[in-house]
Amino acid sequence: MTNQTLLIQNNALDHLFYLAIEGRLTAADVRCAALKCIGNLVRGHTRNLEMLSKKMIGEELDREVSLNAVLHVLLNTTDLSEWMAADHVIKCFCEGNPEGQVVLASTLSPAEESQTNGNKPHKNNKHLPFGRILLHALDINKEQKDIVASCRAARVLTYVLQGNQVCKEKVLEIISEVTSSPLSNPEYMLSACVKYISSAASLQARREERDHTGRLCFVALMLRLLVTWFAECPKVVASFLETGGHLLCVVELLVNKEFSTSHHVSSLAAVVLGECIVYNPCADGPQCASMVVDTISQRIGLSSYFEMWEKLQKDAYFLSAAVKAGLLNISADASMDGEQSSPVVAAHNNEEHFEADIQSMIKATYDKEFVTEVQKLQPIVKEKTLLLFSHPKSEVIIPSLVNRNEGEGDDSYIERLQTLLQKQAQEMQEIMVKNVALAEELVNRSGDKDLQGERSGIVGESQGFAASRIEIEATKQRIQAYQQRIEKMEQQQHEKEQEALYYKQLSEKHEADLKALSAAYNSLEQANFRLEDEVQNLKKGAHGTAVSAGLSISDLDAAREEGRQEGAKASEAELNDLLVCLGQEESKVERLRARLEELGEDVEALLQDIDEEQEREHDVSE
Known part of the structure; x- marks a missing residue:
C-alpha cells in the first residue's frame, strides 16, 4: 500500500x-x-x-x-x-x-x-x-465477424457486476437497444443477454468450424456472466423467470447434443439453473423453484443434471483454479496433468492464434469467485431439489381449514372443502408425474454399465420414490374421507332444500288465503260505505217525514239515536266477528313469516309483491 x-x-x-x-x-x-x-x-x-x-x-x-x-x-x-x-x-x-x-x-x-x-x-x-x-x-448480431471481441466484452461486464448487488439491480433496468417504433416494448439488458445466447446457439449461426468454436466460447462466457449476475440476487432471478423463453433457452443448451457435448457450456448452464432454484424468491406460481425442478426433471433428468455438476468439478481448469485459490488440496503435478488433458477446443494448424484466444478466455472463466460459488451452491441445490421433488407444496391440510367456521353457511363450507380437495388432488397428480419421471430415470440407469458405482445415488432416489408413494397413499386416504364428508353434506343440503320447497308451497297457499280474506274485507268495507250512504238518505227521509207528520225535533233526535245505537250494535257484532277472523289469520301469518325467515325467504319482498298485485287488480276492477 x-x-x-x-x-x-x-x-x-x-x-x-x-x-x-x-x-x-x-x-x-x-x-x-x-x-x-x-x-x-x-x-x-x-x-x-x-x-x-x-x-x-x-x-x-x-x-x-x-x-x-x-x-x-x-x-x-x-x-x-x-x-x-x-x-x-x-x-x-x-x-x-x-x-x-x-x-x-x-x-x-x-x-x-x-x-x-x-x-x-x-x-x-x-x-x-x-x-x-x-x-x-x-452484441454478436452487430459484430458477427468479431466474436472474440464479444467474448472479451462479456468478461468485462462480468467484472462490473461481480459481488455488487447495486450494480446487478441497476443493470437489470438498463435498456440495451432503442426501438424505432414507440409501440414496441423496450429490450432490457437481461433479455438482450439471453437473446445473444440464443443467437449464438442457433443452427443458422453455426456455419463453419471456426465460427462454431467461437460461438461455443461466447455462450460459455455469457453463461458465466449470468452466474455472476444471479448470485445472491433474487430480484434478477425473478426477472429472468418472468419470461418463460429464458429458462427454456438455458435448458436447450443441455438438451441440444451439439452444445451438451461441450462440458463447459453444459456445466455453466447447470450452474445457472441451480441458481434459479436456490435464489428463487417465488413461493408459488409459474416462476417458483418447483417449476424449475420439474423442467429439469422432464427435459434433462435429475441424474444427468447432477452429473454435469460432477463433471464441472472434475474439469482441469476448475481444479487448477481451486488449487490456486486454496480451496482444494491436490498436487500441482496432478493439476497440470489434468489441465493438459482437458478437452477444451481442438487446435487447427492455420488458426493457432484464434484457438489460443478461445482457450485462454475459457480458462479465465474458472476463477476464484466462480469456484467458490459452485462449491457453495452444489450441496444447497441437491438439498433443495430433493425437498421440492419429493414433497408436495402443502404436506397436510390444517384441521382449522377443514372445520366449519362460525356463521359459515352450507354452500360456502362445501365450496371451501371442494377447493381444498381439488388442491390436494392436483398436488397428488404432480407427485405422480414426478414419480413417473423418476421411475423412468431409474429404469434407464438400471441398464448402465456403471450401475454399481452409482448405486448410492439410485438408492437415494429409490428412497425418495418410496417416500413419495407413502405420501400419495396418505393423500388418497384424506381425499376419500373428504369425498365421503362432502357427499353426506350434499345429502343433508338436499333434504333441507326439499323442506324449504314444502314450506314455500305452504307459504303460497297462505298467501292465496290472505288475498281472499283481503278481498272479503274490501267488499265488506264497500258494503259498510253503502249502508252509511243509505243511513244518511234515510236520515234525510226521516227528517222530512217527521216534519210533515208534525213530530218535534227532540222526538226525531231520540228516534235517530235509538236507530244509531241499534245499527252500532249490529255493526259492532259484525266487526267483532271480523276482527276475530283477522286475528286468527294474522296469527297464522306471523307463524308463517317466522318459518319463512328461518328458511331464508325474504318475507318483505313477498308482501311487496302481494301489494303490487292487489293494486293491479284494483286498477283492473276500476
Whole structure:
C-alpha cells in the first residue's frame, strides 16, 4: 500500500500509460508489462482507483478517458498477452471498488442508430461512454465477424457486476437497444443477454468450424456472466423467470447434443439453473423453484443434471483454479496433468492464434469467485431439489381449514372443502408425474454399465420414490374421507332444500288465503260505505217525514239515536266477528313469516309483491 502511494505520487501512472498506450510502442512485451503494472498499482488502493477513473490520456484535441483507452486495447488487440494485461487492469479496477463498478454500470446505454450502421464505435470513436462501447461489442448480431471481441466484452461486464448487488439491480433496468417504433416494448439488458445466447446457439449461426468454436466460447462466457449476475440476487432471478423463453433457452443448451457435448457450456448452464432454484424468491406460481425442478426433471433428468455438476468439478481448469485459490488440496503435478488433458477446443494448424484466444478466455472463466460459488451452491441445490421433488407444496391440510367456521353457511363450507380437495388432488397428480419421471430415470440407469458405482445415488432416489408413494397413499386416504364428508353434506343440503320447497308451497297457499280474506274485507268495507250512504238518505227521509207528520225535533233526535245505537250494535257484532277472523289469520301469518325467515325467504319482498298485485287488480276492477 505504501509503495502504491509513493509510485502514484511520482507520476508513475502517467509513465505507465505512455508505455502502454500513448507511446504506441511496437514492443508488445513492454506494453503488456506496463498494463500489468497499472493494474497492480491501483488494486485495493482507494485513492489510486479514484485517480485512474478520472485520468485522461492523449493530446489536448484527442483526449479520452484512460479506462476507455484500456477497453479499446482489450477489445481490439490481436496479441493474447496484451489482451490478458488489459483484462487485468479492468479486473483490478472493479475488485473491491463498488463505487467504481456503479460508475461503469451507469455508462451502459444503447448506441444511437447512426453509430450502429456499419460502424464500430469501440474502434473509431474515442468519445463514447465506456458502457456504450461495451454494449456494442457484446452484441454478436452487430459484430458477427468479431466474436472474440464479444467474448472479451462479456468478461468485462462480468467484472462490473461481480459481488455488487447495486450494480446487478441497476443493470437489470438498463435498456440495451432503442426501438424505432414507440409501440414496441423496450429490450432490457437481461433479455438482450439471453437473446445473444440464443443467437449464438442457433443452427443458422453455426456455419463453419471456426465460427462454431467461437460461438461455443461466447455462450460459455455469457453463461458465466449470468452466474455472476444471479448470485445472491433474487430480484434478477425473478426477472429472468418472468419470461418463460429464458429458462427454456438455458435448458436447450443441455438438451441440444451439439452444445451438451461441450462440458463447459453444459456445466455453466447447470450452474445457472441451480441458481434459479436456490435464489428463487417465488413461493408459488409459474416462476417458483418447483417449476424449475420439474423442467429439469422432464427435459434433462435429475441424474444427468447432477452429473454435469460432477463433471464441472472434475474439469482441469476448475481444479487448477481451486488449487490456486486454496480451496482444494491436490498436487500441482496432478493439476497440470489434468489441465493438459482437458478437452477444451481442438487446435487447427492455420488458426493457432484464434484457438489460443478461445482457450485462454475459457480458462479465465474458472476463477476464484466462480469456484467458490459452485462449491457453495452444489450441496444447497441437491438439498433443495430433493425437498421440492419429493414433497408436495402443502404436506397436510390444517384441521382449522377443514372445520366449519362460525356463521359459515352450507354452500360456502362445501365450496371451501371442494377447493381444498381439488388442491390436494392436483398436488397428488404432480407427485405422480414426478414419480413417473423418476421411475423412468431409474429404469434407464438400471441398464448402465456403471450401475454399481452409482448405486448410492439410485438408492437415494429409490428412497425418495418410496417416500413419495407413502405420501400419495396418505393423500388418497384424506381425499376419500373428504369425498365421503362432502357427499353426506350434499345429502343433508338436499333434504333441507326439499323442506324449504314444502314450506314455500305452504307459504303460497297462505298467501292465496290472505288475498281472499283481503278481498272479503274490501267488499265488506264497500258494503259498510253503502249502508252509511243509505243511513244518511234515510236520515234525510226521516227528517222530512217527521216534519210533515208534525213530530218535534227532540222526538226525531231520540228516534235517530235509538236507530244509531241499534245499527252500532249490529255493526259492532259484525266487526267483532271480523276482527276475530283477522286475528286468527294474522296469527297464522306471523307463524308463517317466522318459518319463512328461518328458511331464508325474504318475507318483505313477498308482501311487496302481494301489494303490487292487489293494486293491479284494483286498477283492473276500476
